[in-house]
Amino acid sequence: MLREIIIWPDTCLKRVSEPVTDFGDALQSLLNDMVETMLAACGAGLAAVQVGFPLRAVTLLVRNEKDGTSEVVKLVNPRIVERKGVQHGREGCLSLPGYFEEVKRAQWVKVEAVDEKGARLEIEGDGYLARALQHELEHLDGIVFTDHVSLLKRNLAAAKFKKAKARGMKYVSTRPEPQDFTRPQN
Numbered sequence: 085m086l087r088e089i090i091i092w093p094d095t096c097l098k099r100v101s102e103p104v105t106d107f108g109d110a111l112q113s114l115l116n117d118m119v120e121t122m123l124a125a126c127g128a129g130l131a132a133v134q135v136g137f138p139l140r141a142v143t144l145l146v147r148n149e150k151d152g153t154s155e156v157v158k159l160v161n162p163r164i165v166e167r168k169g170v171q172h173g174r175e176g177c178l179s180l181p182g183y184f185e186e187v188k189r190a191q192w193v194k195v196e197a198v199d200e201k202g203a204r205l206e207i208e209g210d211g212y213l214a215r216a217l218q219h220e221l222e223h224l225d226g227i228v229f230t231d232h233v234s235l236l237k238r239n240l241a242a243a244k245f246k247k248a249k250a251r252g253m254k255y256v257s258t259r260p261e262p263q264d265f266t267r268p269q270n
């Protein structure tokens with residue numbers, strides 16, 4: 085089922101998400117809905133809080149650079165345990181359709197999490213994937229990528245999105261950008 089994506093600057097996005105403790109049917113259907121919603125919106129990542137559930141769960145669309153295939157990954161209770169290097173690149177978010185800003189991120193990260201059944205897993209991301217992981221995991225602590233840009237830019241963007249929301253904007257399900265994040269510019 086498609087869920088409605090909360091558009092920034094809704095205060096819901098500032099909530100700190102709670103750890104997942106129940107791996108029952110409700111979590112499974114939430115994760116499945118998140119995947120469906122993320123793919124319908126042409127996104128590369130979605131956090132549960134973006135569809136109104138402040139739970140530490142994210143979905144990601146991970147591209148295999150070698151063969152061009154994509155794989156959906158569900159991460160529950162994820163945390164970054166190691167980070168290396170620095171990258172600068174433009175970043176977007178399904179909660180801010182069509183808005184992109186340059187954000188500084190670690191070049192490489194290692195994340196520990198559990199899958200939808202509670203089994204431990206580890207994922208390492210370099211470049212683009214590292215950016216996506218850092219972006220999604222920040223949502224779990226109530227941080228949106230606009231928190232990294234200047235106050236002036238943030239206020240301008242907030243005004244723009246408030247106006248768009250007042251006009252009834254929900255989320256855009258088809259966008260020219262195929263991905264939620266753009267490639268880092270090295």
Ligand SMILES: [Zn+2]
Nearest residue numbers: 176177178179
């Ligand atoms: Zn986001």
